Amino acid sequence: MILPTFELHHPTTITELVEIARDLTAQGEAFDYMAGGTDVLPNYKNRLNPRPHVISLARLAGLDEIGVDRIGARALVDDLARSSVLSEHYPGLVEAARSVSSPPLRNLGTIGGNLLLDTRCWYFNQSEFWRESKGYCMKADGDVCLVVPQKEICYATYSGDLAPVLLVLDARVTLVGPDGERTVPLREFYAFDGITRFLKGPAELLTAVDIPSSSRELRTGYRKLRMRDTIEYPVAGVALALHTDGDKVGRLEVAVTGTEAIPLWYGDLDLTGQPATPATAEALQEALVDRVTCYRNVPFPPGYRKAMTGEYARELFSALVG
Amino acid sequence: MKRTIKLRINGSEHELAVPANALLLDVLRNDLHLVGTKRGCDMGTCGCCNIIIDGRAVNSCLVLAFDVEGRDIQTIEGVTASADDDSIHPLQEAWAECGGSQCGFCAAGFIMTVHALLENEPQPNRAGIAEALGGNVCRCTGYKKILDAVELAAGRMAATT
Numbered sequence: 001m002i003l004p005t006f007e008l009h010h011p012t013t014i015t016e017l018v019e020i021a022r023d024l025t026a027q028g029e030a031f032d033y034m035a036g037g038t039d040v041l042p043n044y045k046n047r048l049n050p051r052p053h054v055i056s057l058a059r060l061a062g063l064d065e066i067g068v069d070r071i072g073a074r075a076l077v078d079d080l081a082r083s084s085v086l087s088e089h090y091p092g093l094v095e096a097a098r099s100v101s102s103p104p105l106r107n108l109g110t111i112g113g114n115l116l117l118d119t120r121c122w123y124f125n126q127s128e129f130w131r132e133s134k135g136y137c138m139k140a141d142g143d144v145c146l147v148v149p150q151k152e153i154c155y156a157t158y159s160g161d162l163a164p165v166l167l168v169l170d171a172r173v174t175l176v177g178p179d180g181e182r183t184v185p186l187r188e189f190y191a192f193d194g195i196t197r198f199l200k201g202p203a204e205l206l207t208a209v210d211i212p213s214s215s216r217e218l219r220t221g222y223r224k225l226r227m228r229d230t231i232e233y234p235v236a237g238v239a240l241a242l243h244t245d246g247d248k249v250g251r252l253e254v255a256v257t258g259t260e261a262i263p264l265w266y267g268d269l270d271l272t273g274q275p276a277t278p279a280t281a282e283a284l285q286e287a288l289v290d291r292v293t294c295y296r297n298v299p300f301p302p303g304y305r306k307a308m309t310g311e312y313a314r315e316l317f318s319a320l321v322g
Numbered sequence: 323m324k325r326t327i328k329l330r331i332n333g334s335e336h337e338l339a340v341p342a343n344a345l346l347l348d349v350l351r352n353d354l355h356l357v358g359t360k361r362g363c364d365m366g367t368c369g370c371c372n373i374i375i376d377g378r379a380v381n382s383c384l385v386l387a388f389d390v391e392g393r394d395i396q397t398i399e400g401v402t403a404s405a406d407d408d409s410i411h412p413l414q415e416a417w418a419e420c421g422g423s424q425c426g427f428c429a430a431g432f433i434m435t436v437h438a439l440l441e442n443e444p445q446p447n448r449a450g451i452a453e454a455l456g457g458n459v460c461r462c463t464g465y466k467k468i469l470d471a472v473e474l475a476a477g478r479m480a481a482t483t
């Protein structure tokens with residue numbers, strides 16, 4: 001499929017990249033940053049919100065380090081999946097990375113791109129021909145949501161695998177743009193609907209992910225539901241982080257993906273002090289299912305996906321208690 | 323508007339003019355006539371277009387040509403038993419012997435993926451091979467013959483090194 005026409009920029013330093021972004025913004029020219037291209041290019045091929053400019057990160061130096069505290073945004077998903085340092089401290093993150101898409105796509109895709117993954121929907125991820133026939137949705141070319149017909153909120157589903165694990169680990173992301181650098185807790189980064197997705201300015205580049213040392217006490221795990229064991233996006237995924245205090249829950253963090261327009265961390269789901277037993281695992285299952293909402297816009301019925309988040313939470317809790 | 327690009331493919335330097343939005347797959351097939359690399363789904367989900375860039379198997383339908391200037395690109399045309407001639411590679415030999423290819427459309431993508439795998443892990447087990455081939459789709463063989471072919475080739479290659 002021929003890509004739409006765009007001008008391609010290849011900055012080699014962050015300073016150069018910020019200058020290009022500033023100039024394009026000043027000229028009123030829209031652009032996308034592109035690292036691996038595994039999310040941007042299929043969307044461009046389907047004519048889903050292509051921009052006249054693409055700023056490629058292919059020739060940028062660095063930003064690909066993998067450490068216990070900091071992961072560069074350009075680190076390949078495959079490198080995360082094979083990282084011994086991450087495997088030692090955050091096995092849940094490695095599990096999630098190993099489950100992303102397929103091996104060749106993990107060789108292209110980056111952690112930054114995975115966190116910023118565009119939302120997906122039956123009515124959005126289709127060819128131009130299909131969308132024209134059905135009628136355009138508000139996420140591309142139209143003004144109404146075709147999942148829940150109204151014009152206020154886009155219900156497309158977020159389906160990144162790394163975000164839920166990084167949410168339970170309380171990671172922070174660093175953003176660099178024309179107005180300087182800032183660090184945002186991932187738990188405050190995702191916001192609103194399937195179009196807005198996160199509080200990142202269009203010219204801001206995600207450069208790094210930091211994991212606080214206090215998260216090293218947590219045992220982490222990730223489970224997900226998808227149509228096939230490879231390639232497919234998750235349509236329900238759960239990340240759990242647990243620290244036990246004797247035979248009681250010391251700290252428990254839960255996050256899900258593949259359910260709503262953004263990955264969700266359930267900060268109100270507090271089981272501190274509860275015994276680390278199968279009964280608590282069942283209480284967690286029930287509490288999570290109560291909170292999860294799914295929409296009919298990706299494979300598998302919403303009720304099944306919702307129930308599976310509870311199943312996975314229960315399984316993970318028991319596995320992490322060990 | 324076309325710009326000059328320099329690509330290193332199968333050890334040879336190529337200089338040509340392509341537009342900024344050119345995909346590596348299109349440059350390989352249309353400009354350089356290296357048509358062993360196939361266009362399948364064009365969305366990164368079938369693996370027919372897999373090639374090797376700097377030792378990693380990737381989908382060439384999702385790579386911009388200008389992003390890989392200066393990188394080491396290998397296509398199925400560069401997979402030979404010996405660098406001096408175009409004798410067939412043990413993987414291709416095993417593919418033919420085991421019936422790893424029926425219609426043949428996916429074969430180049432599979433072989434490139436496995437070629438990259440065996441460079442890093444010369445003796446993978448059957449589960450490891452299947453996992454590495456998680457991004458390649460074959461609609462004919464049912465995969466058993468493909469896994470047989472990889473095992474046969476890996477065994478032979480290990481025996482001769």
